[in-house]
Amino acid sequence: MVAIKHKNVRQELLEALKLSLETGGYISGEILSGKLHISRSAIWKHVNNLKRDGYKIASVTSKGYKLESVPDLLLPDELMPGLNTKMVGREIKYYSEISSTNEEGRRSAELGASDGTVIIAETQTSGRGRRGRAWASPQGGVWVSIILRPNIPPEHAPILTLLTGVAVARTIKLATNLTATLKWPNDVRINGNKVCGILTEISAEPDMINYVVIGLGINANITADKFSKDIRDQVTSLELELEHIVDRVEFTQLLFEEFEKYYLKFCCGDRQVIPEVLNAWRQLSDTLGREVKIETINGAITGRATDIAEDGALLVLAENGEVSRIIAGDCIYLNNRNVY
């Protein structure tokens, strides 16, 4: 695990190596030593650490060092430079493998992690979706949890799930030009297949939130063979849709920025952002107007999804004219090949 708050020698070294690419490629240990105010043997040590983490760096006695390639990993060293946010991702806990980023997010929050702290893992061994369901998390996805401490009443928490969905759909548009749609309550889809799930968990007193952990599982660079057969026709990935991989670092930076735009207004009790989020969600939704079956822990409800309420509840109009307000549940589309 690597936790990084401020720019350090390692990041400065990486920056210098990247800059030198623009002017020929090699940069001598002597120049680096002068620039970073550390000894040449310390430079050598840092270079070796970077190599161990997957950076390819050539070293030639008379010329110095040259960065040849950056690993395809969501390393804080890659994510933080150029990240244009105030709090989301200003603190990153990075794991090459973890049981579940949301689980670690809850633990970190209990130990006092600050608003906007992010947990990132390259793979999850027990990734989870809603209600404890398994979530496949192979290398190549964006498995991220964001710890938040918003000053909102607990009953506004479902808005955070909608807000996150809107941010993911916008990020996909900006980064790939693909059009994503939102399926109530917590799926982001492309061409009718799930590309991202969102898991919102809260710790709260009846009228005060302690913290929220929002888990995002985004199928970014994942090939079809990585999905188990039973879900293969219901899921997709950015790579599958684009037929090429995306830059996960750029994608994740954009995601944090898009999310924060809404969140900063929302967390401070700006009520105006709620209709703004709801309207954005309505426009991106592929649930509204459909015949749906919603399975809740109190039973199933069938009807037409007509709108989303102020508190994030789905309004479902039954045949007998009765309107149900549903806070959470599993939504099944009845008039569509993608039934789940």
Added chain:
Amino acid sequence: MVAIKHKNVRQELLEALKLSLETGGYISGEILSGKLHISRSAIWKHVNNLKRDGYKIASVTSKGYKLESVPDLLLPDELMPGLNTKMVGREIKYYSEISSTNEEGRRSAELGASDGTVIIAETQTSGRGRRGRAWASPQGGVWVSIILRPNIPPEHAPILTLLTGVAVARTIKLATNLTATLKWPNDVRINGNKVCGILTEISAEPDMINYVVIGLGINANITADKFSKDIRDQVTSLELELEHIVDRVEFTQLLFEEFEKYYLKFCCGDRQVIPEVLNAWRQLSDTLGREVKIETINGAITGRATDIAEDGALLVLAENGEVSRIIAGDCIYLNNRNVY
């Protein structure tokens, strides 16, 4: 910290010492050694441990050991024998001092503590009430948090606060014959002064509870000088009301038993228990029928408290005839000397 699940040598030794009190007092190391199947030097070691924890045990060479007094502490060794519950208190984490039992409860729950696990501390250094308010927790109180994993939707969590209030009031009646009343949402009072506060915290997905931690702060054996001056005329303790101390061990055992009676029905989705709890709460309440001012994070509401709804919300009838449903807030009585 002492965590105890099953009866162990220490508990068997204590039992033997207590039994021998009925037949003269002293019991020889040889008899104890035979009874407990451990060496006499092991007996001597356990006796020393008990002495270190506050038990007074005399040892006379020719006679053996005699238990002279039990410390006035909520030790698991004292609580667990004779505790007539299925799950509440079957696992106890005991601290002589802790920052906050609820905080430790949440952490233990994150690490997998089972349904009914109890955190007990003799004193809290950062005891908390609702919305992060300080809660004085000197030696002599009952500072307890119960970890629960009920199979109920998150919106039923406020019922747990009411249920706990009912259990506390009944325990007070059974243990002391004092009459306690309930003030919405989370106070237990005697003669108009607060004797207990309840802090319910949940960790949840939108439609599933991960866990609940219910914190109880009961002013049991606390003298007036232990309360800070600014709250002294609004609070009381069992000792102050009775003019003698209570047996905290017996009181806590009763509390766990009374709580569990309702909880076992509630956690398994028995809906019948909700009206039962609400009716018990209505009978014990000193809030209903009063002119109140409720301060919520969305503003203040003034009117007459008329009833409690199915979901634990307080119904307040304003002068203009409008009825407000209030899930949580601070309740101030307007026509009473005890205004807070």
